[in-house]
Amino acid sequence: MAPDSTRRSAKSRRAIYDAALALVGEVGYPKTTIEGIAARAGVGKQTIYRWWSSKAEVLMEAFVDLSAQAAEAAGGAADGDAAHGDGAGGDGIPDTGDLEADLKAVLRATVDELNDPRYEAPARALAAEGVGNPAFAEEFVATLLMPSLELYVKRLRAAQDAGQVRAEVDPYIARDLFVSPLAQRWLQRTGPLDHTYADRLVEYALHGIAPR
Amino acid sequence: MAPDSTRRSAKSRRAIYDAALALVGEVGYPKTTIEGIAARAGVGKQTIYRWWSSKAEVLMEAFVDLSAQAAEAAGGAADGDAAHGDGAGGDGIPDTGDLEADLKAVLRATVDELNDPRYEAPARALAAEGVGNPAFAEEFVATLLMPSLELYVKRLRAAQDAGQVRAEVDPYIARDLFVSPLAQRWLQRTGPLDHTYADRLVEYALHGIAPR
């Protein structure tokens, strides 16, 4: 029943990834079709249906692969994140002792990733699929988002140990304060996503908007 | 060419709204089909194609109608918001002079709306459609979200006048600090969406997470 993965064709897999990413970029996610991917990749439909259960799965793997390539090309150890709610690559978040500067640097990097046209179409497609599809959302969040998001929590806990963040603050909620507005603005295109916005978020979240 | 709206059948329109909302709730947005809506509503397909350009448009109008009904039933003047990134009904945000209490009250109400199963399926569908469809997102945000979101800005400006928020703070970004994490947690089902979470967001955003 289960196909023999040791006999799997690496060439077909590559071609499918490339075709899926290209089509999503060119005609959009809804009009990207399994038949279309197969035709473009020069592959039989069955080869796709044999290894994946939906076009969302195909695209997700293609995107993970793309991120891995990019991470490898960029130097350090691969991570597998990229381009959605984070931007803290596998490197972790720097800890120079200056929490505000560290957070600004990472959020600025995230902004740049979110604005990278290379990732835009597939990342949006995955996000859209996740909104209406809980099972897929779970996999998507766990695989692509959580690893990087967890790094923020780690950095915030270090800041708590250093006395730069109040001890009773929940680091998960604190992290949402930085990351969610970015993700939201990106998803809903509700305004420009630039370094200034990232900086303000960090400032307001760290020191509050009330008089000090 | 353009159909004569004075001859439009109110009964068909109602039936279409009801069928669309029911189907989205029962089989999900992707499997909700124009043919299905027409059949369920006891209506010819052409009647739908004559007045709407896509199933997203149908659902959006149905949702607006549903919100209007609910708002009317609830008492005051209709508004047309409900159930997404806000929760500040047409009433505006209360101004008791206690900014923190006012914000918590409104965010708690928003949480309750977001958790209302009546709205969940269609609201998610609209959000998902908007992510991958810029033109629709624009209409969606402008019609359903902005009116309520603007009320936060108004309330925050009042707080600035009262000296409870620093004058140099951008009220739009400040508002994102409260609203985006809520919306994000709802969209990605990344954790429980309850009153406690809402309260923490308000506290952290107002006073910051750094030592005071």
Place this chain on the structure above:
DNA sequence: GTCCGGCGAGACGTATCGTCTTGTCGGCCT
């Protein structure tokens, strides 16, 4: 009473779905 246009119904050709069948080809085991 007649006319106009929206209405319900559903036929039509096209496209994609997911499954299934056919024949080819390359790697592995003997």
Place this chain on the structure above:
DNA sequence: AGGCCGACAAGACGATACGTCTCGCCGGAC
């Protein structure tokens, strides 16, 4: 070296939904 096994490319298949269209029907305006 020869034979076997299973993934592969190609595409046929019935099912479904698309969006357009053509029918009568019917109700309000004139």
